[in-house]
Amino acid sequence: MTSRDKILTAIRKARLPAADLPPLERDWITYPDPLEQFGEVLRQIGGAMVRVADRAELAHRLEELPVYRDARQALSLVEGAGRTTIDWHGIDDPHALETVDFAILPGQFGVAENGAVWVTDRGVRQRAIYFIVQHLALAISSASILHNMHQAYERLELGGAEFGAFIAGPSKTADIEQSLVVGAHGPRSMTVFCVDSAEPTPRFGV
C-alpha cells in the first residue's frame, strides 16, 4: 500500500459528520471612498500612494521620485513611464536582476481594506523582479480599487498556470525585539501610482 492510499484510507475511515460550506455572499465592509482608504492603509503599512490624472502626469511624478532618480539600474514595464537601463528581454537568469535599483511594473487592481495590489507574471517573464528589486513601484487604475478581499477573489480567475501575488507595502520585519524595520530582504519601498485616466490598467511595455 502506498503512502497515498494509506493516508486517504485513514481519512475516509474517520467518517466525519457532514458540514455544509457557508455562504460567502455577505454584507462585507465597503468604504465611502475606496481610493482614499487604499491610500491611507498603504501609508500605514509603509507604502505610498501617488494619484495621477494620466500617463503624462505619471511620467512626470516618477521623475520626482528620489529612488527613481537615483537609480543606476531601472526597469519600466509601464508604457510611457520611466526608463529601462537593463536588457530585460535578454535576461534568462533571474539572478541577473539582483542589481536592479528600481522597477515600475503594472498592477492589476488594488484592495481598499488592506492596501494590497494584485500582480501576476503575465507579461513579466521573471517574477523575481517583484521581490528582488531595491525599490518597487506599481501602476494601477484609480478605478480598479476594490473594497475588500471577497470582491478581489470574485474578480480573479485562478487556476491557470500563472503566478500571482497580493503585495501590500515594502518588505519588512519586526523579528528583532518587535522593532519594525522596512526593507527586510526585498524592496525597501513601494509606491503605487493610481492613474485616473480612462484606460483600465496601464499597458504592458512588453
Add this chain to the structure above:
Amino acid sequence: MHDAAVDHPKLAAEFTRDKPRAHWHDATLWFVRHKRDKAAQSLPEWETLRETAGAIKAHTMAHLADYLEQFERAATRLGAHVHWAADGEEHNRIVLELLEQHAARRVVKSKSMLTEECHLNPFLEEHGIEVIDTDLGERIVQLAGTPPSHIVLPAIHLKKEDVGQLFHEHLGTTAGATDPKYLAEVARGHLRDKFMRADAGITGVNFAVAETGGLIVCTNEGNADLGVSLPKLHIASMGIEKLIPRAKDLGVFLRLLARSATGQPITTYSSHFHGPRPGGELHIVLVDNGRSELLGSDDFRRSLHCIRCGACMNTCPVYRRSGGFSYRSTVPGPIGSILAPARDPAKYHSLPFACSLCGSCTDVCPVKIDLHHQLLTWRGEIAREGHLPATKRIGMKLGRIVLARPWLYKLLGAWARRIVPRLPRILVYNRLNPWGRQRELPPFPRESFRDQYHRRHDKPRQDTDRHS
C-alpha cells in the same frame, strides 16, 4: 523508546527566574495581542468571518480525502509533482531525494512549522546539505542553535542585545551593536547572498486550494518568494489539513490570518503559486504525520482547523509568562498543548495543565477552535491513560474521597480550622505544598460556611415555624 516527559512547571520556573526579562516577554506579547484587537475591531464583520472560516474548515475536514484528490489532480494538471508522506521520516526522505536528483547542496527555506515538526534541517545537514532559514526570526534562532519559541515570532524570546551578540559572532557586526535597523540591514546582505547562491528553495504552505491546485504562501519579508523565484527547484511542504475547497475561500482566511497574527491588515506578500515557474520544477509534499488519526477523534479533530496565526499564544497568560521553550514542542501555547499530547501523551502530559482555563485563546482564535474545552478534555484523557504524576494522582484521589463524603469533609474542615493556625510554619509551607510556594493561606475563619449559613438562615425559619 520514550523521550523524557516534559515538565512544564519546572521549565516555566526556569524562565521566570529572570524576572525583568519574563515581564518584558509578557508585555511584548500582550502588545501584539493588543494590535490584533485593534485590527479585529476595524471590521464590523469580524465574528461573521470567524464563523465562516470555522465552517469552511469543518466542511473541508468532512470531505478531506476528496479534496486532497481534487487538489492532486489540479496541481498535476498545472505541471506540479505531488508526493505523499505518511510521516516526518518519509517527508524528509522525499525532500532529500529531490535535492539529490537536482544535485542541490545549498537550500534556502522559508518559515515552515511542518519542516520543524519533521526535523528536516538536522536531517538534511547530516546528508551534507546546507539549509538556511530565511525568515529573519528563524535565521536568528538558527544561529542561536535553538528551535523557534513562537510559530509567527520565532525569536520573540530574544532581546536586541542577544541578537547583536549572535550577529557579532556569526555575521561580523560591530561588537555591542544593538540597533535593529543596522542588524536587519546586515542580515539583508547576508541572506540576499544566500538567496543568490541557493540551488533550491523550500517553503511551507499557508493554504492550498483543492479547486485550482494552487498554493498560497504568506510572508512579510518576501523571503519565500526570493527563495523560490531564483533557483529552478521549489519544494513546498504542507500538512494535509492546509487544504481549503475554493479560491474564493481565501478571501475569508487572508482577511483573518495577518490581523490575528500581528494586527496587520494582510501580510506584505500573499503569493499564489499555480504550477512551477517557466523552466522550473514544483514539488508538493503532502504530509500526514498523525493528522489522519487526529481527524478520527471527535474530541480533538477541530485542532486541525488551526491556521497557525499564533493569536492563542499572544493572549495566553501562561505562554506569555512561561515562554515558548517551556512547552518543548514545535507548536507551543494553547494549540500546541492540544497537538503535542495527541502525538505523544506520555511525553507531553503536563501541557494541558499549563492552562488556567481562562478561555482567552478560544475568544481570539480566528477559526473558532474551542481550545480551552479541548485542553480540559485532554486533562481527563491524560488521567485516564495514567500519565498523571504521583502528586497529582494522589491529590486527586484524596480530593475525590473527601468531596464525595460530606461528613468527612465537615470533619476535616473542623479539624483544619482548629489545628492549622496553630501549626509551626514549616509544617504548612513546605515541599509538599507547592501551592504555598508563592502564596499565603488566608486566615482561617472560626466558623465554616455551613455553620454560618445555619446560624443566619435556620434561625428566622425556626421563628416563622413558631408563628405558624
